[in-house]
Amino acid sequence: MSYRLGVDVGGTFTDLLLINEDTGDTHTAKVPSTPEDSSIGVLNGIARICDESGVNPADVSRVMHGTTVATNAVLTGRGAKVGLVTTAGYEDTLQVARSFCPGGLGGWVSFVKKPLLAPLELTIGAHERIGADGEVVAGLDEEQLRTDLKTLHGTGQVEALTICFINAYINGAHEKRAAEIAAEIFTDTPISISSDVVPEMQEYERTETTVVNSYVRPEVASYVSNLQAALDDKMGSDTQLSILRSDGGLASARASAESPVNMLMSGPAGGVSGAIYFCSRAGYDNILTCDMGGTSTDVALIQNSRARVRRETIVADVRVRAPSVDVRTVGAGGGSIAFVPELTKALRVGPESAGAVPGPACYMKGGEQPTVCDANVVLGYLPSDVQLGGKMDINREASVAAVQSVADAMGIDLMAAAEGIIKIVNESMFGALRLVSVEQGYDPRDFALVGFGGAGPLHANALGILTDAWPVIIPPGPGVLCAYGDATTQVQDEAARTYLTMAGDLTDNQLVADLHELKARAGEALLTDNIPASEHEITYQADLRYAGQAFQITIDFTEDELKEKGVALLTDQFDGEHEQLFTFKLDDGHEILMIRAVAKARAKSIAERQVGETGMSLEQCIIAPSRFYYEGDWYDANIYDRNKLNTGLQVSGPAIVGEMDSTTVVLPGFVAEVDAVGNLLINPVNGGQ
């Protein structure tokens, strides 16, 4: 027997999913997260899931892990003290931060700048200079650097060191030499250099990205090595630990500990991967994902079962040049607080959130302000009179009192206020969905909409109406979907170089030769992790733009495609995408900025799982009758048990489908059908309204 284990560490819960690779049987577990050291929660979870399933831990061969340990280090400001070496004259790059003040006219009046991740007092300048063409303008003054590094070391404060020199993206020789010198002085401190971490133009972005890498590196490294040691101890030393990166690929624990800046979006990437896993097997390759949590919602557009990867990652105020699944986040979640400014009498929802503490009013943990969750309770979407598996008690009276305050401020009745809150929050998620679809030139009607996360299935049907993206898909276990994603993705690595070449000046042979060089480098990490070359799948990417543009589009291609069409493959595809995005294209002037080789380990397939309880009729799946309010009217609605619903059963709205960690609302005029994979597919009755 061979098992793989997916583990997703979220802010509140650690979700685990154990899959039998031969039978497809799954077991899930949910344990509280342990933010002070997440590996404790992971080990608790492993103990629980093995205990409950009777699986011998030694039979688990692979542990695939999505983690917010890097993200949390940024969010809580608990990263390392970072020392920074820049080119002399550029010490203030982070302080100036491209001179940007957020907000509109007068935004500067209230702008408060966050402390730098590499403080100025721990920043030194090295005397050296590389020109824009990569030539050495002034050699590195090693003597001076040594002296200054010793002084910096003498402060005793530097826990991680970053080196970022001007124009190092085109020639990293000085950075590499400086790193060698630094390693002699900072003997036990991790050193990150920009030409390794992100060899891309733009000094501020490159410096910030490399600094963030340093900032989270010690914490991530110790977490990963502790976890690996504990796993070895419990499961045997042949257990492979992999970590999900922001771009949706898995990396070995060793590789991820060196460039943790690539793990900042590990969590959302897991959700996207899980959604792709269930939807592609149901035949839906083009999907919009909507992952609604307590404080925010992540949305993404997936085409041909492949997530778009953006070469930028944003965590709170921190924006770095690291590839991540193109997920857009809006500050709208189940805990978002509704309020009415006195003067304008407008109804506002979020971005303030009640969080887990004090939480929505209905949970009676001290929260009194009305949240989206409370509006769902008032409207009956979140049933308060029926105990669903594993749920906390819901107090409808507390929700009513909270929502009434909004109703009174607006001068409308309670139910109208509750519906207003839901409509506003749906609209802001709709805005994010438009951002990834319409605004990128895609028509949402060509996509299916996938709702997951704790609150996604409550709102998914309504979002389907707004986007007209059908069916609306609620995958199995929408609350633990990230763990599914973790368990079902492939190990991958990549190698890249700045190219800055005009397509017109490039021969097909030259491009192939340059790509082969990258292919070899990309495969190295997989080889190190004992994945033989025969198991590698190689794809390529090129970033193109019209010379002079700051914008760029990443083109994915294979060697076969390139051999067939030559360099025109890239320019034609770029023109096509550019026209889709901006309604026009140019005939020439294509500049290739970067080329990249991506090496993936071939996927090992997993057998299909069993759906629901075979033979159960629809009536047998009813837990209890209930009712909810929609568009001004009350409707009677049965509550169904998701765990019993089996393939082919159809649940007609109005209805509610409950399961351990999530609640799905099926609105009047819609019907949800269970497919062979276990998804709920919600469609308008008679195919359209």
Next chain:
Amino acid sequence: MTARLLETNKDPLKKIDVDGVTVDIIENALRNAREEMDAVLFRTAMSPGIREQGDCFPMIANKDGKMVVGQFGSFIGPFLEAYNDEIEEGDIILTNDPYMCNAAVSHLPDWVVLVPVFKEGRHIAWSAMFGHMSDNGGMVPGSIPIEATTIFQEGIRIPPTKLYKKGVLQSDLLELILHNVRTPQWNRFDLNALVAACNTAAKRCVELAERFGDDVLFSTMDIMLQRNYDAMKHIIGMFIPEEPREFEDYLCDDGMGMGPYKIKCTMWREGEKAIFDFAGTDPQAQSSVNFFLNEDMFKMFFGSFTINVVDPQIVFNDGFYDLVDVRIPQGTLLKPNYPAALSGRTHALGRIFDVLGALLGMGAPEMMLNAAGFSDSPHLFFSGYDSRPGKGNEWFQLFQIGFGGVPGRPVGDGPDGHSLWPGFTNVPNEFIESYFPLRIERYETIADSGGAGLHRGGNGLSVAYRFLCDGDIGIHDERWLTYPWGVLGGETGLRSTKRLVRVDGSEEWLPAKAEGIKVKTGDMLYFNTWGGGGWGDPFARDPELVRQDINRRLVTVEGAKRYGVVMAADGSVDSGATETLRAELKAAAGEPALFNFGGDIEDIRSRCEAETNLPAPVKPTFIGLSQ
């Protein structure tokens, strides 16, 4: 005459009741559409000025031309009044001439695109956007000639013109225009991007009308305008005193030897109406530093500065214009007579914000008064033929915007080397070095340039440009003579300087406004911007914060004495010496005035040459005064 909109569907839009939640939803959707305009523009524009620095402004207006979402207020009303022709579906209007649209745009390099939005033959809204073009032809590269005396020297003037007629691009016209600028390819792309952005917004308006109904959208726009009216009525009652309050500040010089020019404004309230009267402002300048100020645009400045107080999420718009009366005397720096030159208007535009900030803040300085900050966007132009090997003597021209110190504010210290303009960012130096023949050898904040205060003014920036081929440079800067003032005991910030170090080692101090300066390969220009003024009593600042600033190289040990802070040899604060020095300085300073201007104008003028190495400008004689 006025513009006439041709509609094939004459059914008038109806004013109907719309429930509050629907209004909120449409408000959000329109805000998203406006943000999408920016996104489309940034991705497709090509010039660094628009793309990297974000020098562009979108808006969506109702069918009467009132801005419903946007930033700098509507320029459609004045345009409609001035445009004597028919407009129909598929037309797209282009103009850049301030004199043809009552200063809706204020200088020729700003090209504005207007799109009337039609749905089923009915005119339902407007979308519009303007962006700063890299070049507009005329006397100098970059088209902001300091020494222009009429607008005819500032490049091509495009009266309101149909760039598209019924959806068809008038390419002859476009080619004629582009033939007259030095950067046709950039302008072509940027203009394309402006049109694409406006078309996107138009499409969103139509989609909203389809989703909610034409009458609902039409009526909602009115309700959004009314929301702003209500909010601003409250604000005006709260912040604007009935007793007149006045403030004056100065534009240092006109680049042709005269200055400083006074800008004066008096503010008071009559009933629910706020009045801003610029009587007392100096007459128009001989050169291009005039700022033709549209009254509505000033209302917008005022509104956007204050509305955040009551509902930061409100979609800000034109709705409150009837509550504000702006009076600008004809023939002054702010309303010059045709055909006065206008291109260098940036400095007076920036100074207006200092004046407005002071007027609004001085009633409650502890809560609302900021010191004078980096109220400008100084320029550097560098142009010529790239003579480096392999570059083929290709023509280049660089337009750079400078950044400086945000002032000390009630909320805290001012950031160093930042921008006061929304959305502006610097162009990455690596980008500049790879596309232009220069190397930026240093890019750092200037220690001690921020005014001392309880809250320190932000430091200015020093940028050292090494020229890698021969060429011409032009400089536009300000606050080299008058000071970025401090408030509530805060000191003034350090003024701007420009020092050119020739390759032979000789040095010269360049004026703040100069053009046609020849530079040689290897010459180095130190372009130093000014720091923000300080806020509050510097002797009350925690000495530990001063020590931290020293460790960060933002303040020097010597500079710390302006805070009365004395450092010991080991780098810690010498508490005893600090206490003594603070007592001494406090006694000498006496009770501080609300504003610290660094002396009166005559005083400053008399010290000018000694302090700045530049001759003092002479008192302006007013050529525009005779009208």
